Amino acid sequence: MSNFGSRLAGATLAxxxxxxxxxSAGKGxxxxxxxxxxxxxxxxxxxxxxxxxxxxPHKTSAYYxxxxxxxxxxxxxxxxxxxxxxxxxxxxxxxxxxxLTWTFTLREGVKFSDGSPLTSQDVKYSFDRIVGEKLNNAYxxxxxKSVAAPDPKTVVVTLSAPTPNLLANLxxxxxxxxVQKANIESGAVKTKPVGxxxxxxxxxxxxxxxxxxxxxxxxxxxxxxxxVTFTFxxxxxxxxxxxxxxxxxxxxxxxxxxxxxxxxxxxxxxQTTPSSxxxxxxxxxxxxxxxxxxxxxAVAFALDPAAITKAAKFGLATTNQxxxxxxxxxxxxxxxxxxxxxxxxxxxxxAGVTGLTMELMVTSEYPETVSAAQxxxxxxxxxxxxxxxxxxxxxxxxxxxxxGNFDAFMLGWLxxxxxxxxxxxxxxxGGTFNFQKYRNPAVDKLLDQARTETDQAARKQAYxxxxxxxxxxxxxxxxxxxxxxxxxxxxxxxxQARTDRAIRFRDVALAK
Amino acid sequence: xxxFILRRLLQSAVVLLGVTLVVFLLLQLVPGDPVRxxxxxxxxxxxxxxxxxxxxxxxxxxxQYLSYVGNALTGDLGVSFRSxxxxxxxxxxxxxxxxxxxxxxxxxxxxxxxxxxxLAAVRNGSALDHAARVFSQFGVSVPDFWMxxxxxxxxxxxxxxxxxxxxxxxxxxxxxxxxxxxxxAATIGLVTASILTRFIRSSVLEVLSADHxxxxxxxxLRGRVxxxxxxxxxxxxxxVTVVAVQLASLLGGxxxxxxxxxxxxxxxxxxxxxxxxxxxxxxxxxxxxxALFLVMNLLVDILYARLDPRIRVR
Numbered sequence: 001m002s003n004f005g006s007r008l009a010g011a012t013l014a015x016x017x018x019x020x021x022x023x024s025a026g027k028g029x030x031x032x033x034x035x036x037x038x039x040x041x042x043x044x045x046x047x048x049x050x051x052x053x054x055x056x057p058h059k060t061s062a063y064y065x066x067x068x069x070x071x072x073x074x075x076x077x078x079x080x081x082x083x084x085x086x087x088x089x090x091x092x093x094x095x096x097x098x099x100l101t102w103t104f105t106l107r108e109g110v111k112f113s114d115g116s117p118l119t120s121q122d123v124k125y126s127f128d129r130i131v132g133e134k135l136n137n138a139y140x141x142x143x144x145k146s147v148a149a150p151d152p153k154t155v156v157v158t159l160s161a162p163t164p165n166l167l168a169n170l171x172x173x174x175x176x177x178x179v180q181k182a183n184i185e186s187g188a189v190k191t192k193p194v195g196x197x198x199x200x201x202x203x204x205x206x207x208x209x210x211x212x213x214x215x216x217x218x219x220x221x222x223x224x225x226x227x228v229t230f231t232f233x234x235x236x237x238x239x240x241x242x243x244x245x246x247x248x249x250x251x252x253x254x255x256x257x258x259x260x261x262x263x264x265x266x267x268x269x270x271q272t273t274p275s276s277x278x279x280x281x282x283x284x285x286x287x288x289x290x291x292x293x294x295x296x297x298a299v300a301f302a303l304d305p306a307a308i309t310k311a312a313k314f315g316l317a318t319t320n321q322x323x324x325x326x327x328x329x330x331x332x333x334x335x336x337x338x339x340x341x342x343x344x345x346x347x348x349x350x351a352g353v354t355g356l357t358m359e360l361m362v363t364s365e366y367p368e369t370v371s372a373a374q375x376x377x378x379x380x381x382x383x384x385x386x387x388x389x390x391x392x393x394x395x396x397x398x399x400x401x402x403x404g405n406f407d408a409f410m411l412g413w414l415x416x417x418x419x420x421x422x423x424x425x426x427x428x429x430g431g432t433f434n435f436q437k438y439r440n441p442a443v444d445k446l447l448d449q450a451r452t453e454t455d456q457a458a459r460k461q462a463y464x465x466x467x468x469x470x471x472x473x474x475x476x477x478x479x480x481x482x483x484x485x486x487x488x489x490x491x492x493x494x495x496q497a498r499t500d501r502a503i504r505f506r507d508v509a510l511a512k
Numbered sequence: 513x514x515x516f517i518l519r520r521l522l523q524s525a526v527v528l529l530g531v532t533l534v535v536f537l538l539l540q541l542v543p544g545d546p547v548r549x550x551x552x553x554x555x556x557x558x559x560x561x562x563x564x565x566x567x568x569x570x571x572x573x574x575x576q577y578l579s580y581v582g583n584a585l586t587g588d589l590g591v592s593f594r595s596x597x598x599x600x601x602x603x604x605x606x607x608x609x610x611x612x613x614x615x616x617x618x619x620x621x622x623x624x625x626x627x628x629x630x631l632a633a634v635r636n637g638s639a640l641d642h643a644a645r646v647f648s649q650f651g652v653s654v655p656d657f658w659m660x661x662x663x664x665x666x667x668x669x670x671x672x673x674x675x676x677x678x679x680x681x682x683x684x685x686x687x688x689x690x691x692x693x694x695x696x697a698a699t700i701g702l703v704t705a706s707i708l709t710r711f712i713r714s715s716v717l718e719v720l721s722a723d724h725x726x727x728x729x730x731x732x733l734r735g736r737v738x739x740x741x742x743x744x745x746x747x748x749x750x751x752v753t754v755v756a757v758q759l760a761s762l763l764g765g766x767x768x769x770x771x772x773x774x775x776x777x778x779x780x781x782x783x784x785x786x787x788x789x790x791x792x793x794x795x796x797x798x799x800x801x802x803a804l805f806l807v808m809n810l811l812v813d814i815l816y817a818r819l820d821p822r823i824r825v826r
Contacts, residue, residue, distance in 0.1 A: 207776025
């Protein structure tokens with residue numbers, strides 16, 4: 001027995017030593033700041049729902065990455081809280097009379113966090129990289145013919161056609177950030193990106209956290225915090241517990257069903273703000289009978305968006321029959337549908353459709369689509385449509401979407417600013433996201449015109465017409481605009497939840 | 513003995529090669545396109561093709577597999593499709609967290625199950641025996657994520673004794689590590705303890721009725737001596753196998769618990785890699801788990817010989 005015991009102990013010790021050895025060999029062991037550096041600000045810990053896939057702003061498409069990168073990088077221009085484009089790295093810009101040449105003047109004395117200067121060459125390098133390597137956001141540069149840097153402070157963008165939403169394309173989010181050539185070429189950008197934003201990445205521990213420290217070379221007002229640590233907490237109950245216990249001071253991963261009571265309760269600050277995201281149901285128009293507009297309209301009349309919103313979002317959303325939310329300058333008030341099963345049945349009758357079985361594809365990646373699908377199925381049953389719900393993981397879901405293997409699916413679009421982003425790729429017959437195969441020559445023409453229309457009033461009118469037609473044709477059946485829901489400790493001041501979900505900690509302070 | 517180990521190691525290498533092939537082929541069958549996931553919903557055919565060729569996914573399958581195995585032989589498990597980091601680094605970085613969690617969990621499990629199982633068997637039919645059986649029934653039937661959440665709500669929320677989630681490296685701050693590891697390790701440990709308790713109880717019961725035990729009792733040895741010297745040692749042989757298998761599967765990462773407690777281990781890595789269809793990382797993680805299983809099995813075989821002189825390794 002004693003022999004056995006000592007052997008076992010020996011084996012265990014050996015394994016523990018291996019573990020410890022692995023630990024010290026691992027990188028990214030960084031002592032948490034906590035004000036030790038002498039600044040008054042302290043370190044804010046933020047719990048986000050998942051881990052960034054990588055920190056190269058031009059290559060990632062994950063929102064978790066952009067939550068971090070929002071605080072690390074700058075863009076030429078950036079959206080303010082009303083999503084109007086405002087100066088950032090560029091202080092001013094001029095447009096030529098033919099609208100084909102935009103000249104940007106860069107801010108004086110901007111440096112990257114490593115102290116090297118940021119010049120027009122870096123802007124040119126960044127934009128050329130996105131276009132030349134066909135990276136995720138290359139589509140935003142569709143009308144850009146060339147980018148030139150005639151002197152260190154000037155960037156000239158030449159276009160092939162007038163592009164009234166150029167500012168939103170070049171600065172809408174950090175996916176078009178200005179990067180440093182040396183940082184990209186060394187490959188360090190994936191875990192240790194160098195930007196010119198208010199904070200700089202100091203350590204990235206895979207699976208655990210990304211640590212940021214204040215960038216003392218930042219061109220704007222010096223951030224009050226010493227640093228920000230992002231931890232990855234997938235479970236909302238656990239994230240809330242961390243916030244309550246004081247382990248974290250900010251999270252956007254709260255259990256939705258508890259949000260109403262958290263907003264009333266005293267010890268936390270919980271804000272809900274309408275977002276510019278929208279969620280929709282769409283039917284595959286390449287398949288019968290969904291090619292018939294009457295069938296699509298019948299589905300729209302059969303739905304009760306209020307009930308769907310309640311099930312999917314616990315009321316943390318605003319129903320909307322168009323894409324663009326109320327409060328946006330581009331909002332168009334139009335709501336022709338109401339929950340009317342009789343009307344739906346009549347339309348189905350006109351289309352000669354009986355006993356229809358519809359496959360509805362949803363994804364566990366976005367649980368709200370799974371909950372909404374139950375309600376949608378119940379509502380469509382009332383008008384004689386049998387819904388078979390297919391719940392897939394996102395990888396497979398995207399695969400099926402791309403191949404057109406679906407009758408119907410529900411999903412959302414996040415972070416759009418300009419109406420072109422809301423409509424063109426989704427509803428133009430040649431649009432890259434037009435998976436539902438909608439085709440309406442009148443809409444195509446309006447979308448092409450509005451894209452280059454520089455008169456704001458005329459542009460708004462064109463998009464209003466697009467919105468009306470898309471809703472009437474039920475290319476998308478729009479459901480709701482969700483709220484941005486974020487919560488933080490009462491010690492946090494200066495934070496504001498934004499409609500585009502950009503997480504900015506540059507003006508935040510943390511009380512002791 | 514050394515010849516035995518050498519032969520086993522060679523066999524293990526062949527098994528690992530087989531594992532790479534099976535995993536590679538299985539991944540081809542899994543629906544879902546890694547390029548589509550990486551690009552998200554914003555899909556543009558040109559961007560898609562560019563990324564696909566950068567990741568080498570447009571090469572013929574055989575070429576992909578052969579270059580993978582070739583590199584793997586030199587310790588290079590490729591580059592993560594999502595993060596661009598070397599897979600070997602990523603996987604090894606996650607190993608300490610998983611090792612420390614798995615070992616703590618098994619320690620907790622053994623500390624509970626060994627006395628409980630032995631006492632339940634020795635006092636067969638007593639109130640304690642019934643209590644042990646209720647405990648193990650509870651442990652195996654309650655899902656671990658539920659137990660984990662209840663633990664968090666109680667010990668982190670109501671009592672405020674332990675942090676709800678997160679990880680501190682043992683080498684950085686042993687006390688911090690201990691406070692973070694306790695809840696997830698206890699969650700896993702209770703489930704494992706339930707399995708072990710049943711096993712130890714039945715194993716001890718079996719040995720209790722064996723001839724040599726009756727002989728020992730007939731010699732007039734005291735009950736405690738009989739149990740410790742004559743029963744336990746014999747009863748432990750199958751138990752060691754079960755403990756080793758449990759440990760090996762824990763070393764593969766406890767996906768649900770690691771995700772719940774934001775524990776940066778192999779399980780969470782595997783989960784994220786599956787979601788993203790990050791084939792190189794998934795292959796690397798599976799390979800590591802397979803290797804750990806082989807090592808555990810080898811250790812068990814060696815341990816058998818120590819426990820029972822009748823077993824000889826050849």
